[in-house]
Amino acid sequence: MILYDYVLSASCYKVRLMAALLDIPITLKAVNFHPEKQHKSPEMLRLNAAGTLPVLVDGDVILVQSADMLRHLVTPKNAGWLGDNPAQTEKWLDFASRLNASLGMARLHDVLMFDADIDQVRCDGVAQLRQLEEWLTEQRFDGMTFLTGAAPTIADIACFPNAALAEDGGVSLDPYPSIRLWMRAIRSLPGFIEMPGIHRLHELSPAPARPE
Amino acid sequence: MPARVDGQDLAIWRAASGQTHVWGDRCPHRGMRLSRGFVRGETLACIYHGWQYGNDGGCTQIPAHPNLVPPKTICATTYACAEYSGVIWVALQTTTQVCRSFPGQAAVRSLAIKASAEKVMEYFSGADTGVVCVGGTNDIALALQPIDATHCTAHALASVSADRKEVSRWLESQRRSIELDLA
């Protein structure tokens, strides 16, 4: 499997993270999204006419939507990652794409100078974070750590990156204790990998012994 | 975790032993926010250079100089804090006040509100040193954390038998109406 990847993209990270959690090897092909706009190059447009990243190629299958890639990575052996309630999972996958349009856009504006109505996208992002906070709080009352239950699903992986990177786009995560607990639970999953802007939880590893 | 009280940035953390600490949110080394750091045992470490601070706020370890005993002068700012009924309280100045306890009540959730603590108190029209009590079937109490002129956080407590989801949804509806009032 080949992932056409941009290291700073939250959507590409969803796929890298899912593959890492499932321990599925993927070959990363770096695309010079910034500053070269290589995702709009003729070669990339032949793969994906929409000119977006990520693009996942698995034999004859070419996927251009990150939610489809997450589903594609889950095998019958790992079917738990699809969740017990497909409608719930779909609802949060849809929520993830709205987070991408709000917090994701705010981040592209603040980091890579994309044009955006920055006040509007931040305002949308805050409204969505409040929704997420309310839901995760109620989940906690029911003893559920993740979006659709006690175990993580592709919905969590889809929503996590843009939420965790909100501060890159000037939206503070300080007011959302339940979101922070949820992010911490995801960051503590075995096989979790970071991306720039999401640091390693150093507390998970004990203080290492001094070298000789 | 981060918190802001009266414009002051704070780092709140819990040691492995369970003890809670409230410190100024600033590493004395390079000004990095300590609330971004990590807890190992009884120390809080800064995420930037891994400097570790012990229970009293004093620096205990500088990873760049593993053999150095850090001078006593390198110290995080510490504040008096206490934990009652699942709410952490901090005093930014020396105080003789005793924290209020809420017998029979437990913390439900913390809700950030885009309004000053005064406005929220006014809305519920009951003032009592940062604590506003709201009656009702669930016997809800709100402990108000003033953040700045336009923000506060309401830490809600309710009787242990209350339906927490109901309380949480009621809080959401109150927030909407407080923020609409101000808009």
Add this chain to the structure above:
Amino acid sequence: MTAGIADHWYPVAMCSGISSPRDTRLLGQEITIGREGEQFWVRDVHGKTLPAIARYGHLWTSPGQPNRDLFSIPEAEAPGRRLVDCGAVRVKCSPLRAVENFLDIAHFPFVHTDILGAEPYTEVSRYEVQIREEVDEVWATKVKFFQPQAARSAAGGITTEYMYRVAAPTSAVLYKTCPPRPGEWDIITLFVQPLTEELCDVWPWMALYDDTSPLAELVSFQQMIFMQDRSILESQIPRKLPLDPGMEAPTQADLTSVAYRRWLKRIGFTYGAQVVAA
């Protein structure tokens, strides 16, 4: 603005990124940049033409009267090097905090974990720092640090050697061990465009001996490293760099930063700095 600030050279764009005229900001002032064929131009808000130099992949200008040429990096001109444009990343911090972070190695194990550093290899051994009066630059040499993956072309862990050079108040150059070519240095720079005192565009640029790595991978490695720093830079309090000792607590590992701050103070460069009256 005092001459101590206006008379320096600042990066304002990547040459390859300039096609039609474009507005940007420098030291709080609007400027317009553009090109006529191979000639680049910069104008201030009154239409006055400012000096312009295209060098090291970037366009440089100055709102004042620079009394010397833009610094030179002779090693970067050597044949066989790949010159890599990395594009800009915008950061809500003082331009001086961005440079200071670039001069620092002690954060590698915690911020660039398993890439530029890793616990327990956190010790910073003694290195040499000078303010070189003849060129008016800050230099740190004999800086050594253990790195699990020092560069795109480094497969395993090695002790890497560095030299750091502050060539202008908001521009620094890093010379670092080049794994495929022992005896040569890879060059990585950090050119910072101060938009305001608390907002900057950071333009990393590289001149490497690396014939094998795809360009996109070189760029992505550099952007990854810088974005790991960005979340630190946006969380430092205060946002401006304190020039007076007392606010922060440097150790021997911070000698480069101490010299940088002292040098900024000496040349009167206070843009993005917090200066408390003595």
